[in-house]
Amino acid sequence: MLESKKLELRRSEIRQELAVLSAKTDPTEDEVRSMDTLDKEYRTSETRYRAALIAEDTERREAGAELETRSDREWSELMCAFELRQVALALDEGRQLSGQTAEIVSELREKGGYRGIPVPWMALEQRAGETIASGTPDPIQSRPIIDRLFPGSVAGRMGAQMITVDHGEIEWPVTTQGASVGWQSSETGSVGAAQAFQTSDKALAPDYTLGVQMKITRKTLKQSGAALEAAVRRDMGSAMAQEMDRVVFLGSGASGQPIGVITGAQNSPQDYAITVTDVLAAASWAAFRAAVVRFMTANAAGSPDAVRLLIRPEVWGDMDGTYIDTGTGVTEWDRLLRNIPASNIAMSNNALADPAGSPLSSIALLTTNAGGVAPMFVGTWGAVDMIRDPYSDAASGGLRLTALATMDVTVARPAQLEILEGLE
Known part of the structure; x- marks a missing residue:
């Protein structure tokens, strides 16, 4: 739970206790001391509450800035893992797409209709x-x-x-036409006719x-x-x-x-x-x-x-x-x-x-x-x-x-x- 939320709940509890004590017409010395203690705690909690809000606002802004760029960065990283070979094998042999390639294809299908496999x-x-892995022993090797x-x-x-x-x-x-510029030729003259934007x-x-x-x-x-x-x-x-x-x-x-x-x-x-x-x-x-x-x-x-x-x-x-x-x-x-x-x-x-x-x-x-x-x-x-x-x-x-x-x-x-x- 956020610190500001904890402080807000405690302040609510203090207000309830003070409301009960203040309703008494003849409070005892202990009740008076309790009201004084609760009042000091409430003022302290108010100060801490404002400080917590400021700190959490900064954290929210930093987290928001990260979220704004996270989606593009994650999508770019996901693209790097797309395997076109899986598409070729799926079309040739009917092999099922797997991993991040299947995830990307599923995402693209949700946004538009494709007869084949979207790439x-x-x-x-x-x-x-991107090079060929170590070749199999053979008189002729494909490079x-x-x-x-x-x-x-x-x-x-x-x-x-x-x-x-x-x-x-x-x-x-x-824009093809807009603001017009003109000088006032006399004290009461117009600065020029307006043009339609x-x-x-x-x-x-x-x-x-x-x-x-x-x-x-x-x-x-x-x-x-x-x-x-x-x-x-x-x-x-x-x-x-x-x-x-x-x-x-x-x-x-x-x-x-x-x-x-x-x-x-x-x-x-x-x-x-x-x-x-x-x-x-x-x-x-x-x-x-x-x-x-x-x-x-x-x-x-x-x-x-x-x-x-x-x-x-x-x-x-x-x-x-x-x-x-x-x-x-x-x-x-x-x-x-x-x-x-x-x-x-x-x-x-x-x-x-x-x-x-x-x-x-x-x-x-x-x-x-x-x-x-x-x-x-x-x-x-x-x-x-x-x-x-x-x-x-x-x-x-x-x-x-x-x-x-x-x-x-x-x-x-x-x-x-x-x-x-x-x-x-």
Whole structure:
């Protein structure tokens, strides 16, 4: 029992005893002394009671702060114990899930409907220290699986924010018109007419589903052993990341794809209203500098190092080979790096279309994070739904898996993005 509670109960008992003694019209000397003793004890208990409340309030605040972070920490630790190999064996052999993997799957099923076995996004992350255990004596030993090559994630480097949605749609009101500023022209004059506070809604809707299919042969199941879990996770995660990166920027908006940032700006300006500038000149720091100046004059960036840049590798090769003055050895790329840090520059042949036209020209995307708001949002709904096909490869003892993920992309504030076309 809390100390404050004990003191409160004792104070209640003292009040009852004092009430009985005070009701007597002619108390004895012993009763008078008893009342005096009880009164002193009550005053002392009052002081101790206030001190106990202060101490317990501090303890409650500390415990509350721990509880606020405990759930996220415990969930993260639980994710580290998720075994994708159990999912593969459950789909292949019908083996029951066990341990923390079963607990996570049960938790996900309560939050949404899945035809197969739900797999949390965090379980697809690559974990350190995943290697094959000591091999069985054999003329040929299978060593750790060598992964396929995938392009690195670009959306995150360009400032895109990942949003996890349990169900339904989500939207952000973006202010388009509000406070007006004006000076009083005379002593009795008005400071200006008021404007209506207006917003534009940026919505994410679960209308687009990405599927990843994997065919795991019987040889793979027997050969790889425990490494299969890590390999499936890395391969599936990388394949999803590659396609998600592509659609964030180049999604067509048709055939089940969300409309990407660049595609939407070029083909459907009413969707994103992003500024598109046609350079029609060789790629140079001057072209990028003009876009940075437009960002700064629009209050979207405070300095050049706040701007992120996405270009094709061919643009880097051309700028790094173009010298300002052969005597100094300074290239256009050197001038760019003096103002935009290398950590803010992403090169990708996946997120940007191949150079086209005559002469060959490419596209570049500039973004900035203004006021803590990401330039674009990428929404994912629930977990990855893992579905087994037990029939297609039954004759060969193989296993076919399909992973379904629902996602969407939207632009927060068009002023935080700009596209440069015609970089020759």
